[in-house]
Amino acid sequence: GAGVSQTPSNKVTEKGKYVELRCDPISGHTALYWYRQSLGQGPEFLIYFQGTGAADDSGLPNDRFFAVRPEGSVSTLKIQRTERGDSAVYLCASSLQSSPDTQYFGPGTRLTVL
Amino acid sequence: AQSVTQLGSHVSVSEGALVLLRCNYSSSVPPYLFWYVQYPNQGLQLLLKYTTGATLVKGINGFEAEFKKSETSFHLTKPSAHMSDAAEYFCAVRDRSNTGKLIFGQGTTLQVKP
Numbered sequence: 001g002a003g004v005s006q007t008p009s010n011k012v013t014e015k016g017k018y019v020e021l022r023c024d025p026i027s028g029h030t031a032l033y034w035y036r037q038s039l040g041q042g043p044e045f046l047i048y049f050q051g052t053g054a055a056d057d058s059g060l061p062n063d064r065f066f067a068v069r070p071e072g073s074v075s076t077l078k079i080q081r082t083e084r085g086d087s088a089v090y091l092c093a094s095s096l097q098s099s100p101d102t103q104y105f106g107p108g109t110r111l112t113v114l
Numbered sequence: 115a116q117s118v119t120q121l122g123s124h125v126s127v128s129e130g131a132l133v134l135l136r137c138n139y140s141s142s143v144p145p146y147l148f149w150y151v152q153y154p155n156q157g158l159q160l161l162l163k164y165t166t167g168a169t170l171v172k173g174i175n176g177f178e179a180e181f182k183k184s185e186t187s188f189h190l191t192k193p194s195a196h197m198s199d200a201a202e203y204f205c206a207v208r209d210r211s212n213t214g215k216l217i218f219g220q221g222t223t224l225q226v227k228p
Contacts, residue, residue, distance in 0.1 A: 004157070031214055042118075042204050042218030043158070056215055091158070100214035101146055101165055105158040 002026070004106035006092050012112045013082055021077040021109045025094030032075050033103060034067055035059075035091040043091055049075060050097065082113045116141045118205050120219035128227050133177075133192040135222050137205030140186065145207040147188040148216065149179055152202045161203075164188065175199070200226045 005024040013019050025032050030051050035043035045059040049069045060066065064082075069075040079086055089110050093103040121136040139145060149161040162173025169181040179190045188205060205219040 033214060033216075035216075035218075040123075040220075042206075042221050043216070045215045045217065048214055059215070093158075095214060101148070101163055101208065102160065103214065103216065105150075107155070107157045 004092055004094050004104050006090075006106040006109050008109060009107065010110045010112075012114065014114050015082060015084060017082050017113075019079050019082055019111065021079075021090050021111070023075045023077070023092030023094075023106060025073060025075070025092070026104055027073075028096070029094035029104075030072065030097045031095045031100060031103075032069060033093040033095075034075070034077050035093065037089045037091055037108070039088070046077070046090075079111075082111075084113050087111055087113045116145060116207050116209060116217050118207050118217055118219035120203075120205050120222050122222055123220060124223045124225065126225040126227060127195045129197055130194050133190070133195045133199065133224065135190040135203050135205075135224065137179075137188045137190065137219060138186055139188065139205075139207050141207060141209070143209075144181075144183055145209055147179075147181060148206040148208070149173065149177070149188075149190050150204045150206060150218075151175075152204065152221075154201075158204065161190070195224075195226045197226050197228065200224055 032049040034046040037043045048056040051072045064080045067077045089108040093105045095103045117140045147164040150158040164181045172178045206216045
């Protein structure tokens with residue numbers, strides 16, 4: 001079956017611009033996670049959705065970042081007033097609510113802020 | 115706060131040699147433990163996990179890891195390296211009281227020489 005998909009695969013933007021990154025989880029997975037992976041680092045947790053609601057947004061670095069999941073499937077990570085330090089690979093993962101230990105990761109979106 | 119330390123950002127072995135990638139965690143309560151692999155331009159893939167039960171865990175591709183509470187370690191091993199094992203490996207932990215947030219180590223790049 002289809003895995004987690006993320007679009008776009010690459011996004012180049014200018015400092016100060018607004019960007020949206022999309023994640024399509026595996027069908028039937030109610031849990032969805034966003035992580036950010038900077039060059040040479042491990043992924044860092046950003047936010048976790050259970051259904052439509054953000055159950056844990058403790059990893060969002062500041063108020064320029066927010067994410068939505070209005071219908072409990074597709075999620076969009078939104079970054080306002082982008083900064084060069086936001087450049088990273090943004091990873092999305094999904095899991096069954098009953099199996100949070102088995103997260104399936106998408107290929108990521110590489111964001112470059114010039 | 116939980117943390118994960120991977121000793122050695124780069125490990126190089128010869129084909130057929132033992133692979134040993136080190137991971138230590140810091141947590142007041144033994145967490146759930148994971149190893150992920152990331153091949154170039156691909157998403158993270160779960161290799162193996164420890165949640166409860168037997169402390170020696172077998173995963174895909176011939177890898178295994180042993181949870182040692184007294185050493186707060188979860189080192190990854192494979193008896194005989196293949197060229198196809200060249201990738202980046204991440205150790206991660208999850209709080210038993212948490213719903214799914216993973217905390218990753220910095221990663222170890224495994225190079226396999228012919």
